[in-house]
Amino acid sequence: MLQKAEAIYHKANELVRRCGTRDTLRIASEIGIYIHQIGGFKELLGMYSYQHKERHILLNSNMDCITAQMVCGHEIGHDALHRDQAKIGMGLQEFTLFDMRNEMEYEANAFAAHLRIDSEELLKLAGHGYDVVQLSSIMETNVNLILIKLNELNRMGLQFNLPYIPCSDFLKNVTV
Template sequence: MRAHQCYELAQEALKLSERRDPLEIAESLGIHVLFEDDYKDLLGMYYANWGNRFIFLNNRLDDIWMPMVLAHEIGHDQLHRDLASQTLQEFNLFQMNNRTEYEANAFAAHLLLENDEVYDRLREGCDIPTLAKEMNVNINLMLIKLQEMAALGYDLRVSDCGDSHFFKNIHT
């Protein structure tokens, strides 16, 4: 999927909510979000069948990781629903070399981060680690956002592709 298609799908989802709140967006999209206490290493999971769509989230995710994981799973709903209709599908959040996972992360970056706000802060001289911290996202998701913005035509040169296994390092 090309960058502009992923961006457009995220923009359509954002129209259903007044804020960039993934819980509100999931509800507006008709996705049931369930928080589970039993997950040890699993961050989130998406499932769709018989017209019902579910996202299961690890209840121990903090205020930084919960929106990112939820936005990633919403990305699977919007981009890859057909892959989750046969069995309970645990997508590997940390396999960035997998096209499906990259697309879900790109969708999450578009859902959580507004292009012009990111671009303006960079033009003001804000560095990428500071920007990620200010916007409450992991630096790797910020780097994905910058790569996507460059593909959309923004005048950006992203030389660091980040840690492709950043979701693997989450401990709940």
């Protein structure tokens, strides 16, 4: 478990280092993933597809910037960690949005958290006593992504006392 958590952490941070940004839309472009903003999605926030040696992320065009960054990071996680599974069938669709009980979805969430949230900055701010809601506001991300990041840091040996673990379907209430 520790090895997998550290592997995801290092893989995400290597992408950030290589691309020089935590902007997931820019990262996707830098690594050759085509981004498509789709207006016809009702509940689907995003989807990753790998077909004919081309990688694509479809994003709901009605999402706010913070949600789009998070969903794009999640889909990049699928590209980095689950590309072989996406080759089978129609790609990885988020019908059960960010389901924490599904290992692939949890791993993609953890990857997104590491892409979007700088560990050193998070630790510094947490050391100043900010709570998870304040941290999410300061770091311009979803509070559940902060919790996933802190949970992952705990899995790697830190000792954060987390107020709760995000619900398995925390994005189902996102309205687009």
